[in-house]
Amino acid sequence: MARKKIVAGNWKMNLDRAKARELTAAVAARVGEAGGVELVLCPPALYVETVATALHLAGGKSPSGVALGGQNMHDKASGAFTGEVAPAMFVDLGCQYVILGHSERRTLFGETDAIVNAKTKAALAAGLTPIVCVGETLEEREGGRTDAVVTTQVRGSLAGLSAADIEKIVVAYEPVWAIGTGKVATPLQAQEVHALIRSLLAGLASPEVAGKVRIQYGGSVKPDNAADLACQPDIDGALVGGASLKADDFLGIAKAFQ
Ligand code: PEP
Numbered sequence: 001m002a003r004k005k006i007v008a009g010n011w012k013m014n015l016d017r018a019k020a021r022e023l024t025a026a027v028a029a030r031v032g033e034a035g036g037v038e039l040v041l042c043p044p045a046l047y048v049e050t051v052a053t054a055l056h057l058a059g060g061k062s063p064s065g066v067a068l069g070g071q072n073m074h075d076k077a078s079g080a081f082t083g084e085v086a087p088a089m090f091v092d093l094g095c096q097y098v099i100l101g102h103s104e105r106r107t108l109f110g111e112t113d114a115i116v117n118a119k120t121k122a123a124l125a126a127g128l129t130p131i132v133c134v135g136e137t138l139e140e141r142e143g144g145r146t147d148a149v150v151t152t153q154v155r156g157s158l159a160g161l162s163a164a165d166i167e168k169i170v171v172a173y174e175p176v177w178a179i180g181t182g183k184v185a186t187p188l189q190a191q192e193v194h195a196l197i198r199s200l201l202a203g204l205a206s207p208e209v210a211g212k213v214r215i216q217y218g219g220s221v222k223p224d225n226a227a228d229l230a231c232q233p234d235i236d237g238a239l240v241g242g243a244s245l246k247a248d249d250f251l252g253i254a255k256a257f258q
Contacts (some may be wrong), residue, residue, distance in 0.1 A: 008040035009244025024054035028064035034254035057094035062093035069097030087126030113156025140179035163205035178219025194234035223252030
């Protein structure tokens, strides 16, 4: 069965409540333009409920079909973790997804593969679909270490997961040098790493399971470069930062994946 394409917007620490409502309404009203592509909005944690309300989410389902996700979470269910958000809290507000191991979390907040692994297991246990991010820095790419770095990240982040759990996740390949820089990986560069990730998943689970896992590309995706990425065989969607803050751009990217 063909993998359903998935385009997720990582709003990061942007917008205010009114703008979050406005953007959600604009995307939800035009979701038909991206028919067949799954859309996910990942607002700042504090605005998840605002976006859920704007999507008229009930029981995790939105009439518009747009899904909701968090940008990060703690791996513990509850307790003395000041400032953190528990997996079940996202579920409570109607989230189906959570982004984990984004390069900003890895570089700015010291998240290791072991931390990403614990969060991935906690997300799955709570019923969330983790979007697990991996990707090399410019220095690592220029040093010819892309495959080794991505292999370590995939194996470390997914260590101990059953094949059934691997089947449920989404992986995002996001070369760090392409995030927010306007430098997009060429479709071939991206495809090579996506194929590597799929072969790693085949080793961790099975070729059948690997064939079902959706692998998104992320890093300066825009409506005008999305089509070339979308036609690569192992690119199943996009994780979009900057361009997800404008409904036109976000939907333009989603359309490229139809
Ligand atoms: C991201 O942060 O996940 C991302 C891909 O950002 P941008 O699209 O802005 O490069």
